[in-house]
Amino acid sequence: MISVALWSVALLLALAPVGIVLSSYPRGSAVLYGACLVVTAALCVTALLHLLDSAHPVLSATLPIGLPWLGAHFRLDALSAFFLVVINLGGAAASLFALGYGAHEESPGRVLPFYPAYLAGMNTVVLANDAFSFLVAWEFMSLTSWALVVSHHREAENIRAGYVYLLMASFGTLVLLLAFGLLASGAGYDFDAIRASHPSAALAGMVVILVLLGAGSKAGVVPLHAWLPLAHPAAPSHVSALMSGVMTKVAVYGFVRIVFDLLPEPEWWWSMVVLLVGGPTATLGVLYALMQRDIKRVLAYSTIENIGIIFTGLGLALAFKAQGLDWVAALAFTAAMLHVFNHALFKSLLFFGAGAVLEATGARDMEKLGGLIHRMPRTAFAMLVGCVAISALPPFNGFVSEWLTFQAILLSPQLPSWGLKLAIPAVGGLLALAAAFAAACFVKLYGISFLGRPRTDVAASAHETDRFSLAAMFALAALCLVAGILPGLFIDALAPVSKAMVGNVMPHQTGLEWLTIVPIAESRSSYNGLLVFLFVALCGTAAASAIHRLASDRLRRAPAWDCGYPDPDPTIQYSASSFSQPIRRVFGSVIFAAREIGEMPPPSSPLPARLKVELHDLIWDALYAPIATIIGFATERINTLQFLTIRRYLTLVFGALIVLLLVVAL
Amino acid sequence: MSSLQFDIAHLLAGSLVLASFMLLYQDRLYALLNVYALHAGVLALSVAWQAYVQAAPHLYVTALIALVFKAIIIPVALHRIIRRLGIHREIENVIGIGLTMMAGIGLVALSMVVMLRVTPGADALAREDLAFALSVVLLGLLIMVTRRNAVSQVVGFMSLENGLVLAATGAKGMPLVVEISVAFSVLIAFIVIGIFLFRIRERFDSVDVQALDRFRGERR
Numbered sequence: 096m097i098s099v100a101l102w103s104v105a106l107l108l109a110l111a112p113v114g115i116v117l118s119s120y121p122r123g124s125a126v127l128y129g130a131c132l133v134v135t136a137a138l139c140v141t142a143l144l145h146l147l148d149s150a151h152p153v154l155s156a157t158l159p160i161g162l163p164w165l166g167a168h169f170r171l172d173a174l175s176a177f178f179l180v181v182i183n184l185g186g187a188a189a190s191l192f193a194l195g196y197g198a199h200e201e202s203p204g205r206v207l208p209f210y211p212a213y214l215a216g217m218n219t220v221v222l223a224n225d226a227f228s229f230l231v232a233w234e235f236m237s238l239t240s241w242a243l244v245v246s247h248h249r250e251a252e253n254i255r256a257g258y259v260y261l262l263m264a265s266f267g268t269l270v271l272l273l274a275f276g277l278l279a280s281g282a283g284y285d286f287d288a289i290r291a292s293h294p295s296a297a298l299a300g301m302v303v304i305l306v307l308l309g310a311g312s313k314a315g316v317v318p319l320h321a322w323l324p325l326a327h328p329a330a331p332s333h334v335s336a337l338m339s340g341v342m343t344k345v346a347v348y349g350f351v352r353i354v355f356d357l358l359p360e361p362e363w364w365w366s367m368v369v370l371l372v373g374g375p376t377a378t379l380g381v382l383y384a385l386m387q388r389d390i391k392r393v394l395a396y397s398t399i400e401n402i403g404i405i406f407t408g409l410g411l412a413l414a415f416k417a418q419g420l421d422w423v424a425a426l427a428f429t430a431a432m433l434h435v436f437n438h439a440l441f442k443s444l445l446f447f448g449a450g451a452v453l454e455a456t457g458a459r460d461m462e463k464l465g466g467l468i469h470r471m472p473r474t475a476f477a478m479l480v481g482c483v484a485i486s487a488l489p490p491f492n493g494f495v496s497e498w499l500t501f502q503a504i505l506l507s508p509q510l511p512s513w514g515l516k517l518a519i520p521a522v523g524g525l526l527a528l529a530a531a532f533a534a535a536c537f538v539k540l541y542g543i544s545f546l547g548r549p550r551t552d553v554a555a556s557a558h559e560t561d562r563f564s565l566a567a568m569f570a571l572a573a574l575c576l577v578a579g580i581l582p583g584l585f586i587d588a589l590a591p592v593s594k595a596m597v598g599n600v601m602p603h604q605t606g607l608e609w610l611t612i613v614p615i616a617e618s619r620s621s622y623n624g625l626l627v628f629l630f631v632a633l634c635g636t637a638a639a640s641a642i643h644r645l646a647s648d649r650l651r652r653a654p655a656w657d658c659g660y661p662d663p664d665p666t667i668q669y670s671a672s673s674f675s676q677p678i679r680r681v682f683g684s685v686i687f688a689a690r691e692i693g694e695m696p697p698p699s700s701p702l703p704a705r706l707k708v709e710l711h712d713l714i715w716d717a718l719y720a721p722i723a724t725i726i727g728f729a730t731e732r733i734n735t736l737q738f739l740t741i742r743r744y745l746t747l748v749f750g751a752l753i754v755l756l757l758v759v760a761l
Numbered sequence: 762m763s764s765l766q767f768d769i770a771h772l773l774a775g776s777l778v779l780a781s782f783m784l785l786y787q788d789r790l791y792a793l794l795n796v797y798a799l800h801a802g803v804l805a806l807s808v809a810w811q812a813y814v815q816a817a818p819h820l821y822v823t824a825l826i827a828l829v830f831k832a833i834i835i836p837v838a839l840h841r842i843i844r845r846l847g848i849h850r851e852i853e854n855v856i857g858i859g860l861t862m863m864a865g866i867g868l869v870a871l872s873m874v875v876m877l878r879v880t881p882g883a884d885a886l887a888r889e890d891l892a893f894a895l896s897v898v899l900l901g902l903l904i905m906v907t908r909r910n911a912v913s914q915v916v917g918f919m920s921l922e923n924g925l926v927l928a929a930t931g932a933k934g935m936p937l938v939v940e941i942s943v944a945f946s947v948l949i950a951f952i953v954i955g956i957f958l959f960r961i962r963e964r965f966d967s968v969d970v971q972a973l974d975r976f977r978g979e980r981r
Contacts, residue, residue: 742906749902753871760874 096145097154097171100179100222103138107131107215114207124197127207128190135186135214142179145171151591155224162227165284170224173591174356177432178221178348181439184574185341186214188567189333192447195563196333199454205246206331213239213337217345226275226284230268233349237264237313240342243334244326256325263312263322271309271349274302278357289357299358303365306353307372313346315399316406317376318714323399324383328391328459332450335391339398340443344435347405354413355428355596363417363512369410370515374522377403377529382686385536385678386710388671389459390449393540394442397485400529401438404500405431407522411503412597414515421599423506426614428597429589430499436585437492437578441484444571448478451560451568452544456553461540461671466549470557475545477568482541484575486534490628492578495612497530498622502614532678539674548665580624583612672708679708687711766814773807774893777927778869781900784920785865786858790843790851790912794836797916801831804923808930820930827926831947835919842955843912856907868899890931897924915955922947 110130117123145152154171161167171179193210200206216236223229241264245257275284282292294302312319327338354365380399387393408431415424451474452467453459468475484491487498504526507519549555559565578585583604590600604612611623672679683689688711696702739747780800787793805828812820872895880888901921905914 742909745902746906749906752899752902753868756871756875760871760878 096141097156097169097222099141100138100171100218101156101158101169103134103141104215104218104222106134107211107218110134110211111208111215114209114211115204118204118207124200124203124207125194127211128193128197131211131214132187132190132194134211135183135190138218139180139183139187142171142176142183146173146176146180146588146591151594161225161231162284165225165227167228168224168285168287169222169228170286171222173595174348174351175221177436177589177592178344179218181344181436182214182217182221182341185337185439185443186217188443188447188571189337191570192336192450192564192567193333195561196331196447196450196454198561200331202246205248206243206334209239209242209246210334213243213334216240217337217342220345221348224286226279226286226289229286229349230272230275233271233313234264234268236342236345237261237268240326240330240334240338243330244338245329246331246334247329250329252325253329256322256329260322260326263319267309267312267319269309270305270312274305274309274353277302277305278353286357293359296362300362300365302358303354304368306350307368310346310350310353311372311406313349314343314402314406315346315376315380316372316402317379317399318718320376320380320399321712321715321719324387324392324395327395327398328389332391332446332453335395335450336443336446339395339446340439343398343402344439347402347409347431347435350406351409351596354409361413361417363414363515366410366412366414366417367514367518369406369413370518370522373403373406373408373410374525375403376400376406378525378532379403379686381529381532381536382678382682385532385539385675386683386687386689388461390452390461390464390540390544391446391459393461393536394445394449397533397536398438398442400533401434401442401485403529404497404526405434405438407431407526408434408496408500408503410522411500411507411519414510414512414519415503415506416597418510418512418515420506420509421597422601422615423503423509424597425593425599425601426499426506427503429586429593429601430496430503432589432592433499433582433585434493434496437484437496437575440571440575440578441481441491441493444477444481444568444575445485447564447568447571448474448481451564452557455557455560456551458551458553461543463551464544464549464554465547465551465665465668466545466554467557468545470549470555471545471559473565474560474568477565477572478545479541480572480575482537484579486537487530488534489622490576490579490624490631492575492582495579495582495622495624497526499614500526502620506615535675535678539671543669543671543674547668550665550668576628580628581610582622582624583607583610586612683710686713688713770807770810770814771889773803773810774890774927774931776803777807777923778893778896778900781897781904781920781924782862782865784904784916785861785900785907788852790848790910791840793913793916794839794843797920798832798836800920800923801827801836804927805832807927811930823926823930827923831919831923838955839912839915848910848912851910861903861907865900865903868903869896872896872899887931891928894924894928894931897921897927900924919947 110127113130114123114127117127120126145154151173156169158167158169197203197206213236216232216239219232220229220236223232241257241261244260245253247253248257277298278289278292278294280298281294282288307316308319312322315323323343327335330338354361377400380396380401380403384393384396384400387396408427411427412424412431415421415427449459451471452464455471455474456464456467458464480491484493487493501523504519504523507516507523510516510519549557586601586604590603594600602613602615607613607617609623610625611617611621613621679687679689688709690709692707692709694705694707696704777800780796780803783796784793784800787796805824808820808827809824812818812824873892876888876892876895880891883891898921901917901919901924904917904920908914908917
């Protein structure tokens with residue numbers, strides 16, 4: 096099985112140079128994306144079969160590449176199999192979507208070679224079993240995704256996004272390098288040797304902090320998220336879907352692999368750090384998302400929120416595992432992994448929808464859209480499913496994983512440590528707030544873009560997208576529904592992962608009647624997605640048929656009540672900023688230093704009155720801007736060294752030598 | 762080793778330092794080259810004496826290389842270069858002789874302190890030799906720093922190399938291969954720098970390295 100996985104990665108790598116050739120043919124992109132679809136689908140099925148194998152074998156392989164005395168070690172266990180499924184499901188969906196969407200790419204030569212290489216990089220990260228291969232694959236993934244981010248390099252905004260992304264990616268890799276350096280100090284770079292070693296508590300704690308910084312910067316935890324909302328929207332939409340839906344999960348994999356697998360038994364304060372990062376990440380991410388007008392940027396910020404939810408689940412798992420309650424740890428860990436899978440599904444779906452809208456209208460700004468449900472009904476339906484799923488509404492899959500996370504939070508009083516007993520409910524409060532904001536955010540996204548009347552001509556003349564893109568979206572939407580009404584299947588499939596990482600599993604789910612899922616025991620709580628779905632479907636059908644039977648079913652268009660001004664202009668509709676104004680007024684004045692400035696012209700002037708809203712990214716202003724200023728100042732000073740005369744260089748060398756000799760002499 | 766042998770080795774190494782000091786204040790190029798030839802000659806004598814004292818016949822080869830290449834061929838070649846460049850009448854403005862000499866004395870003191878401190882267990886002859894060699898190296902660097910003419914910088918660099926050779930021969934048992942490579946590295950450096958001199962000359966009509974700086978649009 097691992098040889099199949101490695102051969103698939105090799106095939107993807109081989110497709111990269113083929114992409115250079117294919118980019119000059121008109122049908123080339125379809126051929127390349129078709130090949131990627133086949134390879135990723137095969138790899139996805141292979142990994143799924145390995146995950147469902149009841150013997151749970153751990154396979155490993157060593158290739159004679161990389162460091163000469165080390166070689167490249169690869170390993171396929173339950174955790175990497177699960178992440179391979181996530182990566183290649185996302186990859187296959189993105190390739191299918193790109194079969195149609197990729198035809199509109201104006202510079203395919205900048206996308207086609209990097210796309211398969213990027214997929215290969217992500218797959219190699221989860222297969223790697225030594226620090227060197229892991230870091231090389233990680234950096235390869237970062238660089239190829241950077242190339243995709245700057246593929247539309249004519250826009251200055253994309254270049255800036257690529258610059259910030261490259262800096263943050265280098266920072267993340269550097270920090271991970273330090274973490275592996277600490278880990279390897281007693282063992283070497285092979286993961287098997289690191290597993291067998293026993294690092295001291297202080298060293299393990301430092302590794303946790305470093306990994307949280309390194310993997311967290313890739314995943315986008317606050318305050319290391321600054322690059323994410325810039326870089327993810329800048330890439331072509333199917334790549335945005337991969338970056339948001341899949342690559343952030345590879346970062347989660349890195350965190351899980353090191354903290355749960357390579358390090359010894361956790362200590363309770365690790366979980367405190369992870370929880371205090373996860374909860375605020377969820378809330379702040381969605382608050383940022385609510386303030387945006389650009390669809391893809393909303394989705395990117397919402398990724399930050401979901402990463403916060405996943406990290407909260409991982410923090411809970413660490414907390415319960417450290418205190419010996421590994422049956423709750425299994426619940427929290429499974430919830431986090433299930434959310435990894437779910438978020439990969441619906442975030443990819445939403446980015447595909449955004450890509451279809453962008454392709455049909457050329458606009459990413461919600462204020463330029465509106466009424467798309469009439470012009471793009473199928474896309475609108477798939478987007479609706481994605482919005483409902485990401486808002487964590489039953490019977491879709493987002494609800495299941497968030498509900499399981501909350502079940503674990505509700506068990507926090509069983510923890511003996513008072514710090515965690517107080518902190519976890521607070522984090523739960525933040526998570527609940529985030530869930531509500533997420534619903535508001537996606538009501539806004541869907542309502543402003545798809546409902547109402549078109550605000551511009553481009554929105555009015557939009558057209559439905561092609562059938563490959565629709566197939567990708569509907570496949571993901573169907574998976575969202577299946578994972579929502581039959582979550583027991585997915586929870587059972589995750590059992591070997593949870594067994595390997597936290598040492599225990601959730602109760603077996605598939606044998607229960609009516610496909611109910613039970614987190615701990617049936618007497619405490621249970622959820623049945625199928626019944627909720629049937630109830631929603633029955634009530635909806637009954638209400639709709641009753642209305643259509645009893646009332647007139649003629650479509651009637653009439654002017655809306657418009658305060659007495661019969662103005663036909665569609666801009667008087669609710670706008671994206673006006674929708675989020677109440678939340679902005681309550682939370683934004685503190686978190687974003689938001690100010691509303693009303694400009695009223697003097698009484699006789701014919702100028703219109705204006706309302707301006709100022710938002711500040713306080714994290715950028717307080718953390719990133721000062722660092723940039725300091726570095727800029729220092730480099731400006733050091734730069735003068737570039738323009739010295741030969742004699743001054745000689746003098747510098749001479750002076751340095753004298754100083755060193757003086758140090759020796761004194 | 763008898764005290765006379767030690768004293769003569771000491772004397773020759775000290776003369777090399779003295780020759781370096783003489784190099785420091787020469788402001789005419791011909792004089793500089795003549796003193797450099799003296800410098801290399803003293804080096805050859807010193808190396809020959811070491812060969813005799815250590816009963817290491819291969820050091821005679823090193824002494825011969827020093828004498829032929831450094832004391833004869835290179836100064837003659839540089840003389841020709843200077844004549845061809847037509848700069849034999851130029852007088853360099855060295856940063857005040859007194860100041861340079863003071864700095865040189867400071868450097869010699871520094872190298873004595875360093876060497877006596879870091880090599881307490883070594884052979885007495887090697888200790889003294891290394892201290893003098895380090896002084897010669899530092900003085901060579903000082904010459905390179907205080908001169909502006911490319912030819913005098915070359916001379917400074919080669920007197921620095923002489924210091925290295927002195928250090929290499931002072932240590933017992935250094936194989937001949939190393940010395941030959943040291944000598945040849947000097948020769949190669951001389952050839953490279955010589956070619957650069959002509960290149961600079963062709964482009965800028967001057968071997969004053971300030972011309973290079975002006976060409977780069979120097980901000981100073």
